[in-house]
Amino acid sequence: MRSVRTVIQVGVFCGAMLGCGNDSVTGNEVPDVVGTWHATKVQVTSVANAANTIDIVAIGAVFQIVFNASNTFVTTVTFPGEAPEISNGTYTVTATKLTITNDANSGGEVIVFDVALNNGTLLLTNGSIDYDFGAGEVASKLDLTLVH
Numbered sequence: 137m138r139s140v141r142t143v144i145q146v147g148v149f150c151g152a153m154l155g156c157g158n159d160s161v162t163g164n165e166v167p168d169v170v171g172t173w174h175a176t177k178v179q180v181t182s183v184a185n186a187a188n189t190i191d192i193v194a195i196g197a198v199f200q201i202v203f204n205a206s207n208t209f210v211t212t213v214t215f216p217g218e219a220p221e222i223s224n225g226t227y228t229v230t231a232t233k234l235t236i237t238n239d240a241n242s243g244g245e246v247i248v249f250d251v252a253l254n255n256g257t258l259l260l261t262n263g264s265i266d267y268d269f270g271a272g273e274v275a276s277k278l279d280l281t282l283v284h
Contacts, residue, residue, distance in 0.1 A: 164231045167253040173282035175199035180267050183275040190269075201282065203227060209236060234260055247278065258282040 178199050182188035193199060198214045209227050214220040223242035228235045234251040238244055249260035263278035 166231050167229060167234075167251060167258070169203045169227070169229050169234065169251075169258075170205050171284060172200065172202045173258055173284060175201075175280055175282050177279065177281040179279045180265070181277045181279070182267070182269060183277060185274075188269045188274070199280075249278075249280075256284055 175193050175198075177191055178193050178197070179189060179191040192213075192215075196216045199211070201209055201211045203209050207226055207228065208224065210222060210224045212220050212222050223238055225236060225238040225242055227237070229251060232250060234249045235246065236249075237246045245265075247263040247265060249263045252259045252261075258281075260280040260282070261277075263280075265276050265278050266273040267276040267278075268274075
């Protein structure tokens with residue numbers, strides 16, 4: 137069963153950070169994802185039923201991801217009144233995709249996102265995950281909006 141916390145740590149974990157240098161990326165440029173990013177949206181939506189959706193930031197969670205120059209990342213998710221949950225792993229980035237791989241202690245999952253950097257906002261979209269909205273796991277889409 138996938139919890140909201142697991143989804144966040146995976147994304148993000150997962151998610152997903154674009155660099156301090158250029159605030160926008162166009163064409164075939166590879167975004168510089170090194171840095172600390174804070175989520176303004178972490179949304180999970182069922183592929184079969186778009187009415188099944190949750191945004192953990194909207195319900196009070198704080199999500200942060202740090203992408204290191206060594207192609208490793210650390211996510212921290214904090215829900216109101218609870219201790220922070222931390223996960224880590226590795227990432228790769230191309231002009232159009234960001235792939236995160238959680239280490240075995242964080243679940244070992246791999247999520248591939250479409251990536252865009254525009255005016256200092258990093259968009260990680262269309263990450264494929266399975267998520268349990270309460271009646272068993274279903275194919276879902278994970279979207280993150282991150283800022284420095």
